[in-house]
Amino acid sequence: MAWWKAWIEQKGVSVKSSPHFNPDPDAETLYKAMKGIGTNEQAIIDVLTQRSNAQRQQIAKSFKAQFGKDLTETLKSELSSNFERLIIALMYPPYGYEAKELYDAMKGLGTREGVIIEILASRTKNQLQEIMKAYEEDYGSSLEEDIQADTSGYLERILVCLLQGSRDDLCGFVDPGLALQDAQCLRNMRKSPARALRTASRVRPTAHWRRPCSQWGAGTHDGTLIRNIVSRSEIDLNFIKCQFKEMYGKTLSSMIMEDTSSDYKNALLNLVGSDP
Incomplete structure (x- = not known):
């Protein structure tokens, strides 16, 4: 059973570890891309979207050791807009990124309940424990x-x-009907957080058939798009792409090409990978 689960998980991954990885030349490439006047955004995309999260953490350590600078802060100073949001999201450790999203959803005036529901209702007990930590x-x-x-x-x-941890993790069980409702619910999350909660609370933690964006055509929710693509790219994004195409008659990459632009679009497409 263990080999079968590992095979399924690997099939769902759209961003895999780079073979023959060495963080030092990657760190040097990023340094040169941001040194002096102007920024080589494509070099940043080529490195950071084609490495696993664990490898990005090693690159950040090498960057600090070689050049005495924090990689994330350097990226923030060089990039802007949604492209910056996406690249910085890639630099967080997985559970640290989700913790940040939850913190941002609660700080200041008002609470973004949809973000909290989306994260907490779709993670396993072990994942939630790591997020809380x-x-x-x-x-x-x-x-x-x-x-x-x-x-x-x-x-x-x-x-x-x-x-x-009051909900059981029924690993391996996917209810297609509930998964479909979950994806549709996320699509309409802006209209009804309560409906999102009712649906997501019934979905098994392993049934991550999520539409990584809501309200296409009415203005892209970039925060939702970034959060879902980054957080699912090393888990089950390939499965999500298949479900997306089945539900909406278009590939996720084609929708990204229509609704985003420039370096932001290129980075998203790299993370999403080839069409199903």
């Missing part, structure tokens, strides 16, 4: 307590139950 390490507070402070009523109770 990263959240406390990065922000010095309890994710559960912060959610309790920012939500109330039925929504609060459901989210706290999810964090406490």
Whole structure:
């Protein structure tokens, strides 16, 4: 059973580790791409979208060791707009990125409930434990307590139950009907966070058939697009692409080409990979 699960997981991955990887020349390439006047965005795309997250972390360490600078901060100073958001998202450790998204959804005035629902209702118990650990390490507070402070009523109770591991991880079971509802629900998340919660709370944690963007044609939700592509690229994005095409009659890459542009578009297409 273990080999079968590993094979399935590998089939779903759109971004794999680069063979014969060496972080030092990659770090040097990134340094040269940002040195002096102007930035070689394509060089940044070629390196960071074609390496696994673990490899990106090694590149960041090499960059610091060779040039005495923090790679993420250097990228922030050189890039802008959605392209910057995407590239910086790639530089977070997986659970650190999701912790950041949850923190950003709760800080300041108002709470972006849809983001919280999307993340917490679609992760396994072990993943949620790692996210909670990263959240406390990065922000010095309890994710559960912060959610309790920012939500109330039925929504609060459901989210706290999810964090406490009250739902079973029924690994290997996918209910196509619930998965379809989940993808449609994410599409309409802006209209009804409550409906998103009702649907996502019934979906098995392994049924990640998500549409990585909502409301195509009515203005792309870049935050949702970035979050889902980055977080699923090393898990099951290839499966999501197949479900996307079946549901909407177009490939995910074709929609990205229509709704995004420039370096942002090129980086997204690299992460998504070839069409199913």
